[in-house]
Amino acid sequence: MGLRIVNGLLLVIFLTGIVTTAMAEDSAKDLQFPYRGKKILWVDSYNSDYEWSSGIEKGLRDALHGSGVELRVFHMDTKRHLEEDFHRQAGQRARKIIEEFRPDVVIASDDNAQRHLVVPYLKDTDLPVIFCGVNEDLDNYGYPCSNVTGMIEDEMAEGLVMHLRRLAKGAHAGIMGADVHTMRVVADQYNKQFFDGQLRYYLVRSFAEFKEAFLRAQQEVDMLLFRNNSGITGWDAAAAEAFVAEHTTVPTGSVLPWMKPYNLLTIAKIPEEQGQYAGTTALRIFAGARPADLPVVRNRLAHMVVNLKMAKAADLVLPVSLLQTAEVIGKEVYKEAVAPLPEGR
Amino acid sequence: MKLRYKFNLLALGVLLPVGIAISIAGVFTIERLAYRMNRKLMEAEVVKVLEDIRSAHKVLTESGVAAVDSYVRRAQADILDKYRDFRFGRTGRIQIVAEPSSRQLLPQLAKQQNPDIIYDEIVAQGAQGFWEHAHGKKEQFHYHAGFPAWNWVVLMSVDVEEMLAERNAFLNQVTWILLLGLVVGLLIFAWFARTIVAPVQQLSEAALAISQGDWKKNLPQSNAVDEVGDLTRAFSQMSEHLSAAHGDLAKQAKALQNTNTRLHLEITEHQQTQQEIFHLNQELEQRVLQRTAQLKVANQELEAFAYSVSHDLRAPLRSIDGFSQALLDDYGEQLDEEGQEFLQRVRGASQRMAQLIDDLLYLSRITRGEMIRQPVDLSSLADLVSKELQKNNPQRQVEMVVQPEVKADGDPRLLRVVLENLLSNAWKFTGRRKQGRIEFGMERNRSTTEDAPPVELVYYVRDNGAGFDPAYSEKLFGVFQRLHRIDEFPGTGIGLATVQRIIHRHGGQVWADGEVEKGATFFFTL
Known part of the structure; x- marks a missing residue:
């Protein structure tokens, strides 16, 4: 009889210990992951292997690290599929995912996501939306509104043009890129903003057109904005790099980081900044902030790259101040050709 | 030298050396600080230039173009541009020299212009360091340091004149301040001399005049509310009091002179009187000597007479006593009882007379004998006498109380006689007491009678015997005087007379105190 009572007591103590331990673990997890159970859906306008999207994702995941938030990603892939119907269908797919996933916050990056998801389905609803990477005028989307806030994507074009x-x-300038809508929009903005309509356009569709246009541009302008190669069909990166290294005679530049092999100077916005902002703002909303209370901001960080290959090709000597603030690539171009410095310089 | 001049010299002696010492110390300190400060600043500026150069070189190195001539030239040009307009103060400037050709890069030289950098001096000073160099009429202070990667030497120069401008300004200011301070100091000392030294000087002059007897000298006056003012007023008051006292003293001296004259006359008269008294004394002494000699002779004759009488009277008395005894022995049976009694009376009278004669002789011997003073233990003597009395009368119950350690200075033989008489008297007069008590001792400052002089040591013999009527106390010490009947207490009445003679010979006093049946106390001094 006594043995049974003792066994019963031991069992009660054992079970109590298990329950207490489980509660303590839950409590520790709550402290470690304060937004456990919250869900975010990131709707990306482009594809997953697009460098810009990768950068945003990296910043987003860094911001959400340790928060316990469940992140789900949907790539609309509108960069590789330029058809308008595809874009609309991608927006509808994203809406369906929202209905199934029932996220607490939606992050929509770049313009297509705004155009085909947020504006038709999410704007002025109870679901908070954070946009980023938006280039177009916010008035076109009716931003900001009660449930939408975000970061405008400001290209670092002003600094690039200055350098x-x-x-x-000379003062003649040209812009080069794929002959696509986005590129034309951007070119128009540059022309209007920095060059008073004097900017020459070199918009091409194929790699062959590119080479021809590039050579022509070297003859016609004193500086060239080779903004983006995306959309140029038949693009051969190695061949392109070798081609521009051989034929560059004027300073060239871009605001897109993946364009640094082809340009003398690249001042790129940082996609991680966009993702970092989106993630941090989502956490602020989880903490109680309303989207309407969070003002729309602009990106401020930039990454400068100078390509010594292009500098040497253009016979340009870059100042120390520029080398000091930039990432220098193409150093190998001087390694073969350098002779010992004469004394008493 | 007057005190005020001493004070002026003191002011100059204090202010000038102190001011000059402070100025010199200040000049040296500022000069040292100027050099130290400029060393730090110049070194900092050169280091700043070198940091720019190093930074540029590092950027070029990291960019892989540190060995690319065009990049290096561009970087160097940027550095030279940056410091082309550099100014350090009015004359300070940065100079850059390229080694080993000693080509001056900064400031840039026009064609055919000679470099203004003394490259030899730079080489002589080593890799870096401070040095001074005369450049024409100008002294310049330099600091240089090199950047070997570019073979550059950065030199910072500043004119010594500018560097020490603060020192010179300080020297000028100190000179003016010193002069101003000197003037102010002298004014303060002048005020000090006027308010303190001048009154002291006036006091000094007044004191000098007073010391020379000039009481009419005007005394200094002061209204100053300070110690000197107090001193001046106190001195004036003191001088006035001294003047008044001096007048009184003169009057008193005059009166004293008159008194002295009168006293001189009186002394003369007194001396004459003394002379007369001296003569009279001499005459008196002569007379006393004559009288004493006459008295001595008379006394010797009287004593010889008394001795002869006493001695001569003893023979018939012995005959009377002897024959009366023979009558009683040989013819006593023939006499009736009355006749025997008569003969017994004759014998008694003759024996008593013989005793009287013995006592008289004894008294006479005591009076005439030589007295030898020496310390005497009276307590021992009293004990001795007491024991003899008790030995002779063992049946008596008498308590003898002798105070120990009673000492005196006198003739031991005579003092024993005194104690024998007084103690035996006490023994005798306590004979009717069942328990007699006799005390011997000494008191201090005891005065029992009005006639007795206050003395320091008084010896006494006290008993509880028959006492006496104090009305007859004067008669106690007379020869053959008795206050009791002989059948009550036997005696010749010569004892106390003997005591008195002995005490008088010692220069002391003896007196008695007592009442009938209440005992008696005999006091004596020596």
């Missing part, structure tokens, strides 16, 4: 003008021997 190119310092290095260039």
Whole structure:
């Protein structure tokens, strides 16, 4: 009889210990993951292997690290599929995922996501939306509104143009890129904003057109904005790099980080900044902030890269101040050709 | 030298050396600080230039173009541009020299212009360091340091004149301040001399005049509310009091002179009187000597007479006593009882007379004998006498109380006689007491009678015997005087007379105190 009572007591103590331990673990997890159970859906306008999207995702995941938030990603892939119907269908797929996943916050990056998801389905609802990477005027989307806030994507074009003008021997400028809508929009903005309509356009569709246009541009302008190769069909990166290294004679530049092999100067916005902002803002909303209370902001960080290959090709000597603030690539170009310095310089 | 001049010299002696010492110390300190400060600043500026150069070189190195001539030239040009307009103060400037050709890069030289950098001096000073160099009429202070990677030497120069401008300004200011301070100091000392030294000087002059007897000298006056003012007023008051006292003293001296004259006359008269008294004394002494000699002779004759009488009277008395005894022995049976009694009376009278004669002789011997003073233990003597009395009368119950350690200075033989008489008297007069008590001792400052002089040591013999009527106390010490009947207490009445003679010979006093049946106390001094 006594043995049974003792066994019963031991069992009660054992079970109590298990329950207490489980509660303590839950409590520790709550402290470790304060937004456990919250869900975010990131709707990306582009594809997963697009560098810009990768950068946003990296910043987003860094911001959400340790928060316990469940992140789900949907790539609309509108960069590789330029058809309008595809874009609309991608928006509808994203809406369906929202209905199934029932996220607490939606992050929509770049313009297509705004155009085909947020504006038709999410704007002025109870679901908080954070946008980023938006280039177009916010008025076109009716932003900001009660449930939408975000970060405008401001290209670092002003700084790039300033540096190119310092290095260039004349004032004539040109812009090069794929002959696509986005590129035309951007080119128009540059032309209007920096060059008073004097900017020459070199918009091409194929790699062959590119080479021809590039050679022509070297003859016609004093500086060239080779903004983006995306959308140029038949693009051969190695061949392109070798081609521009051989034929560059004027300072060239871009605001897109993946364009640094082809340009003398690259001042790129940082996609991680966009993702970092989106993640941090989502956590603020989880903490109680309303989207309407969070003002729309602009990106501020930039990464400068100078390509010594292009500098040497253009016979340009870059100042120390520029080398000091930039990432220098293409150093190998001087390794073969350098001779010992004469004494008493 | 007057005190005020001493004070002026003191002011100059204090202010000038102190001011000059402070100035010199200040000049040296500022000069040292100027050099130290400029060393730090110049070194900092050169280091700043070198940091820019190093930074540029590092950027070029990291960019892989540190060995690319065009990049290096561009970087160097940027550095030279940056410091082309550099100014350090009015004359300070940065100079950059390229080794080993000693080509001056900064400031840039026009064609055919000679470099203004003394490259030999730079080489002589080593890799870096501070040095001074005369450049024409200008002294310049330099600091240089090199950047070997570019073979550059950065030199910072500043004119010594500018560097020490603060020192010179300080020297000028100190000179003016010193002069101003000197003037102010002298004014303060002048005020000090006027308010303190001048009154002291006036006091000094007044004191000098007073010391020379000039009481009419005007005394200094002061209204100053300070110690000197207090001193001046106190001195004036003191001088006035001294003047008044001096007048009184003169009057008193005059009166004293008159008194002295009168006293001189009186002394003269007194001396004459003394002379007369001296003569009279001499005459008196002569007379006393004559009288004493006459008295001595008379006394010797009287004593010889008394001795002869006493001695001569003893023979018939012995005959009377002897024959009366023979009558009683040989013819006693023939006499009736009355006749025997008569003969017994004759014998008694003759024996008593013989005793009287013995006592008289004894008294006479005591009076005439030589007295030898020496310390005497009276307590021992009293004990001795007491024991003899008790030995002779063992049946008596008498308590003898002798105070120990009673000492005296006198003739031991005579003092024993005194104690024998007084103690035996006490023994005798306590004979009717069942328990007699006799005390011997000494008191201090005891005065029992009005006639007795206050003395320091008084010896006494006290008993509880028959006492006496104090009305007859004067008669106690007379020869053959008795206050009791002989059948009550036997005696010749010569004892106390003997005591008195002995005490008088010692220069002391003896007196008695007592009442009938209440005992008696005999006091004596020596």
